Amino acid sequence: MSAAHLGVVPLFISPYLEFVVQNVDQLFARLIEHILITAETVLIAVPIGVSLGVLITYNDRAATAVLWLAGIAMTIPSLAAFGLLVPFLGIGSDPVVFTLILYSQLPVIRNTYVGLTGVEEATKEAGKGLGMTRQQRLRRIQIPMALPIILAGVRNAVVIVVGVAAVGAYIGAGGLGEFIFNGIRQGDSVMIVVATIIVSLLALVADYGIATVEQLLRIRNGEQVEQRASTQLIQKAR
């Protein structure tokens, strides 16, 4: 295909579009890889983070320590983490997923903890007074009420993961980062820009999707929220 087909498009966009059209198969394959890395990370990281968040509600000092450690984990530069993990996990996606799981912990643990402890005192006391055990209060009251807040933490984590996963291509994890590193090596800015935009779009779509679920949960919890378009659509469809 030649640039002639794209005559109607403003001149400065055409090289980018041309790149997309010519590499659509490759781009799609890398996008899928990127999504898989993200999904694998989230599937492992969220259960760990939520469990830790629940556990630390039992002990204030443990809470402080765990949140501090999760904060520290986020300050490790990704490349350094990859480098340190390669001798143990080899090259490829494993060290990348491991690092991303670490990065996800702070938002997930913090939001779980805040969500669970932030449930109104009166609500917790009502549960206690009606004869719920601690576990029953957690399962029937605190977790459902905290769910939107926990999900906001997950959303936060997913955005971080999508972005940092791009760096994983450096140690052979695949994903859209491949194009970015190739672009750097070949001095091809078009390649870098296109890949970056796709990464950003992926992050935005994930963010929007999870935010919609979060809103639906808030509405189910009886909160008054200003509904986004997607939420309204789903509400109407039901």
Place this chain on the structure above:
Amino acid sequence: MIEFEDVTKVYADGTEAIDGINFTVEEGTTTVLVGPSGCGKTTSMKLVNRLEEPTEGTVYVNGTDNQELDKIDLRRGIGYVIQEIGLFDHLTVGENIATVPELVGWDQSRIDDRVDELLELMDLSPEYRDQYPRELSGGQRQRIGVARALAADPDILLMDEPFGALDPITRENLQDEFLQIQDRINTTILFVTHSIDEALKMGDRIAIFDVGEVVQYDTPAEILSNPKNEFVENFIGENQTFKQLSITPVREVMDDPQAYESAESEVAPAADGGEYYSISPDSSLQVGLTRLLSIEHTTLPVVDGGEVVGFLTEDHVRSYFDSAGEP
């Protein structure tokens, strides 16, 4: 039955919330704890279902020291309406009401029937079942709080300002409704309020609290006619006669119907005057007297279920008060 025996509660921060209180709530009766803010009413209540533990003394629940009972079982057997209502906003009204029956493992059809029954009892239409608490008015939420507490048919009910934070009219309606419910459920009730009027209206007995202490524990009539000290007098406030009128039912003062058979011309015509010219034996003397004053006759028929069961005259009211030694 609930008994407080020399119960003292000192909180961890050193606050002495209650200091050596004693009183007994007999089975099937309502005791109202009334007193100024911070005098230890809520604390007393929480000592019954062990949300708090006494520092000294013993609380007996149905004759057993509640320290010997399993906390969770104890609480499931006691209905609890907390001061802030504390509904579970993420659950529907039906699910809120079903809380305790679910905890104790009733089967679903029994729970469903019970929820329907309670909605009806609390005068809430069945469509509220699937709504969420935040969609409802304050009065409706309070009713659901009460329904939730009643759900598993507890022997004992703790109600911490269940009708607080409501406008006077809604409050009065809920009080009247609850008095009717109370007649039907035969539950031992501990009821907290800071309004003496509510206490006089709702209680078989009233415990008047001053900071951390029970100053007087008596029937409403006794408290009105023989306030123990100045604190109680001040707490009752003005208009003692008026208050006494409002808590005495017509039934206690009326004459039986035979006495008036010959004097029918004097009697306000109950039949063609409709509701207005008669009164129910459960109405208060306050209503009875007001009605007497507003009609042209000196005698008011007392009608229960379509039958004349007695007569009320101004003289009755006057002599009742003279014999009670008040005002």
